[in-house]
Amino acid sequence: MPIMSLKAHYDGRHILLDEPFQLPTNAQLIVTVLEPEVLEERDAWADLAASGLTRTYGDDEPEYTIDDLKP
Structure with a gap:
C-alpha cells in the first residue's frame, strides 16, 4: 500500500477518518497530532493558492493552441 495522508479526528474515544x-x-x-493554528495556517495557504488558480484559469482566459507555444 502506498504511503498517503488521510484527514481524521479524535472524538474523545477513537480516531475516526473524515472520509471513507x-x-x-x-x-x-x-x-500526527496537529495544533489548530497549524491547520488554520495550512488552510489559509490552500485558500490563497486556490484563489490564484481561479484567477489564472478563469472563464475569461483564452484557449491556447499548440501554435501559441514558442520554442
Whole structure:
C-alpha cells in the first residue's frame, strides 16, 4: 500500500477518518497530532493558492493552441 495522508479526528474515544477509505485489517499507521493554528495556517495557504488558480484559469482566459507555444 502506498504511503498517503488521510484527514481524521479524535472524538474523545477513537480516531475516526473524515472520509471513507478502505484500510486492510491491522494496517500500520503513523498518527500526527496537529495544533489548530497549524491547520488554520495550512488552510489559509490552500485558500490563497486556490484563489490564484481561479484567477489564472478563469472563464475569461483564452484557449491556447499548440501554435501559441514558442520554442
